[in-house]
Amino acid sequence: MSRYILKRLVMLIPVVIGVTFMVYFILSLSPGDTAAMIAGETADAETIEAVRKDLGLDQPVIVQYGKYMLNLLRGDMGQSYKSKRDVFPSIMASFPNTAKLAFWSILVAVGIALPIGIISATRQYSMIDNVGMVAALLGVATPNFWLGLMLIILFSLNLGWLPSGGMGGWKNYIMPAITLGTGDAALITRMTRSSMLEVIRQDYIRTARAKGVPEKKVIHKHALKNALIPVVTVIGIQFGSLLGGATLTETVFAWPGVGRIVVDSIKSKDTPMVLGAIVLLTITFSVVNLAVDILYAFIDPRIKAQYKRK
Amino acid sequence: MAEANKKDLILDINDLVIHYETEDGVVEAVNGLDIQLEHGKTLGLVGETGSGKTTTALSILRLVPDPPGVIKNGSIILDGKDVLNMPIKELEAIRGNLVSMIFQDPMTSLNPVLTVGEQIAEVIALHEEGGEKEAAQKAGDMLEVVGIPRERYGEYPHQFSGGMKQRVVIAMALACNPKLLLADEPTTALDVTIQAQVLETMKQLREKYGSAMIMITHDLGIIAEVCDEVSVVYAGQIVEHGTLEDVFESTLHPYTEGLFGSLPNIEERRERLQPIPGLMPDPTDLPKGCCFAPRCKYCTAECEKARPEKKWVNDTHYVRCTRYNEPDFKIERSER
């Protein structure tokens, strides 16, 4: 098992190289002159050239990329063009904000989704099922930045109960977490329901009933564990993309997270910041996916056996 | 034993009718089926795909999927208790305990995320006194009884072969010493030599525990080997019933004879088989008269008018065939 984890971690290296190369290449396509932008509007041609040389922007993209990677190996992600501060600590400063929000959001999502999904499946076509599924459909269809704005209109502007943005006390968490959580909840509810319905049709559920297992226990002991296997993946992917920057929601609520850094840096052509953020987010995203795969093994013995063999 | 003393019966099913009500029409799966089974005896239910054998077995546990399955009529008396009108609690208490079932496909009938030991122990803990530990102990014993080393208690189903899984299912079914065992094609998914092993194990265990059994199969060979009585099922109805000797040696129904004629005989290489022409009738659109009439070479206009009634030819043997109203009627029988 530990060999498998190690192998997966090693596999991350080519992915990170690929991702940085891809992002570096895409960003190098941008029109406009980075050096001119950094030098400022009033700078003359000579200053701009000096800046260009200083940043190494006069060299071919591939050389620039090579240098960047060499520095990255030493843990150096360069300096922000804009703030001139080191990239890595600046991003790490806002990463916990993103992580905290992601944690509360996924908690909201799972807290809503699992019970509704399970009840919907066990009482298919009942009132709860119908209402739950309509709500879930609406949840999937609602853009979360719009939902965020609606919450602001209602709870901040009209009722004045909650702050409309920024980070501070626990009150600041409520609206962003609900905004992000409900969208994911919709997805997870649908997944839980369909997975549960699939499992309930299986032969081994009939076997359990034929043994005289009470219906409640059939659901909780026999069906749920099997049904959760695909649900765990979805939860993991959702959590991964929350960590990967809830860009839109962070923008709506002026949340000082990594997603906003990316947007701001892209607008100001702050390539080292963008790259740094994307590299870190990619690693986070991949590590979460790996964690999900490992969690899988604890639920599903068949998969555990496969890992052992590898 | 037509109207034998009902106290001796472990199972008494009368005029059972089960339909599946689907969007595409009503599937008439079971149409007036009777079973009377004495304690400790083995009854074979033989018939082809879609004849309603499995539905009948499931109804004894009240496990016919609903919707779409609806039990329209009839009674099921199991060891003196009325299964169809039993509260769910009581039903759960007898499932796996008084009556248990072995399903056809061992690959899918075990829960993949629980160990085989847990799955056997669960049924014991549910129905017997004593704690978890005792149940686990007995589950280990049961594994050994079906020929699996106790050490494999903690393994998962995917680590077992098909034959081994079916042994686990058998251990589970027999763990609480049921008075009635329902075996739905228990060896169909297995290889011949493994089938022989499993049948042998089942035979020994049944002798040991003295359970009655209903063996559902399409294989007349298995019937000949393990059963005391046979019921031949066609389109949800028993068309012929009797002891092994009755049905094998003095076959009455043309369908039963057709089944025998369809089998390649291992002892004699015959040039041609004698198959039954045509197909099973569409269960959403059964004929008004005898369901076998469209495929039957003895069919007369009379046969197409109404469903035939039971006709007893001796104490143990009956047939549902209109033609036996004619005193001299006989079917041609092949040598076997």
Added chain:
Amino acid sequence: MGAAKTNGAAHTGATVKKRSQAAEIWRRLKKNRMAMLGLAVVLLLVLISIFADFLFDYDTIVIKQNTQIRLQSPSGEHWLGTDEFGRDILARIVHGSRVSLSVGVVAVSISLMIGGTLGAVAGFYGGKVDNVIMRFMDILLAVPSLLLSITIVSALGPSIFNLMLALAISSVPGYARIVRASVLTVKDQEFVEAARCIGANNFEIIASHIIPNCMAPIIVQVSLKVASAILSTSGLSFLGLGVKAPTPEWGAMLSGGRAYLRNAPHLTIFPGIAIIITILSLNLLGDGLRDALDPKLKK
């Protein structure tokens, strides 16, 4: 029981008429009221976007500013009110459907073509080809898709075409995976071996057996992916990375309304509802198609 039931048609009467799979699916889809509702709304949206110019003239109504009537609440004259430049919101929503639908359809078509081809090749040939393609897809998948789209649009500059391209590229790996998976299941079916046995070559097998049998799951995905592409379009526009002003686009309209949340919330509410209705109907249709195509759910 299942088999016996289905051959009912074959039992009776004269030559059985050719009833294609498509007709069978349509028959099942028709029974699903929610799916039919979704389909009706989708068709309505398509009609609206085609005939948008007949409903509201682009130059004189949709983009013409009239500051005298700015930020008006819904009224008989302006059903959904006016925006910060005095433009009719309903007119802008109607014309906005053009952007959303065309971006959705074009982005999905591009990514389906690229991703589908890659996935089909990977699935059919397997081995090294499969490995190379899928490792490359892993790299694309490792970046959260919205981030990737943001990066691409910002590099190429905001425009409708770049938006389409960005969305298309970021959803390529998803298609590659889906198509690869369905090719893999179909490829191992015995009827493919049967085709090989009568002398069919790879091309004939792909064209006449594999592609037709992979269509069902792909059609479902397309209807769902168009919805998510529309959602992403509005998200990118909301960040200012979508269409350029004054082109009407739902996400951009929402973004523009943010400054007036307190006094003129209708600027934000109505475009959002337009998005919800569109996504909802596409999802209903997609779900309905999935159920109609899934034989397991058929009882």
Added chain:
Amino acid sequence: MADTILEVKHLKKYFNTPKGLLHAVDDVNFTLDRGKTLGIVGESGCGKSTTGRSILRLIEPTSGEVIFNGENIVNKNREQMRLLRREMQLIFQDPYASLDPRKTVSEIIGEPLKLQKLVPDKDKRAERVHELMEVVGLADRLVNTYPHELDGGRRQRIGIARALAMEPKLIICDEPVSALDVSIQAQILNLMQDLQEKMGLTYIFITHDLSVVNHFADDIAVMYLGQLIEKAPSVKLFDKPTHPYTQALLSAIPVPSLKKKRERIILKGEISSPINPKPGCRFAVRCPYATDRCRTEEPKLVEIEPSHFVACHLTEGK
């Protein structure tokens, strides 16, 4: 000298699996005369299907020769193979999976004619499809139905018609009736027998069901874990099964008769899979008569009496 249509020499097919090298087919040899039927019998995983598919080169054999009509076909290129497909065909076990669900009956039966450009004209092809349907007993009105609208027996008839379309000489039947109900099984077996007589077909009949093959085959070959362990004319094999595995297999068949009860031989243990097989007889672990020699030395297939071949140390001396 008999008219040999097929000769298989040292046929091997190994698969690489995560657990090791799987010897699915391990040095199989036999010859088959024109117009005869060879039954290949064995339990799951014995390599019988792989043998059939390797002969047709649907699976490329690892080594060995397949001599069809006097020519070794293992080295034929794609275009030559395409032409050879006209001569040798396969009937599948599963009449559900082996028919493309998106094609009609006439499209399925007509496909080989179209692909091989045997009958390029559309109307003529329709006529030929009609003929073929009549030959296999499919009602003409089903010409436009899809497989899922038909029952198993009729689907299997479609599969047979497709195989017959190019008028092959050799047909390999891979468990053609095991997915069917008994009464339908008999209909299909009779049909196949009629076709053989009418068209002079040669069959290789692969099955796990000894009673079916006894009814059908002239010769029977028994396989165990990738190897051929006994081969004899059917009558002889049933009268005098010699290999302990054949004996057990025969005795394990439940007989639908009350008079003819036979003594059962219940084998111990399970069928394993031939992954990295150890030297010695592969059946030795389960064999009630196994000796030390059996566990160390692999027995060879020898002719113990005319046309009766057995691979067992115990019978060698006799």
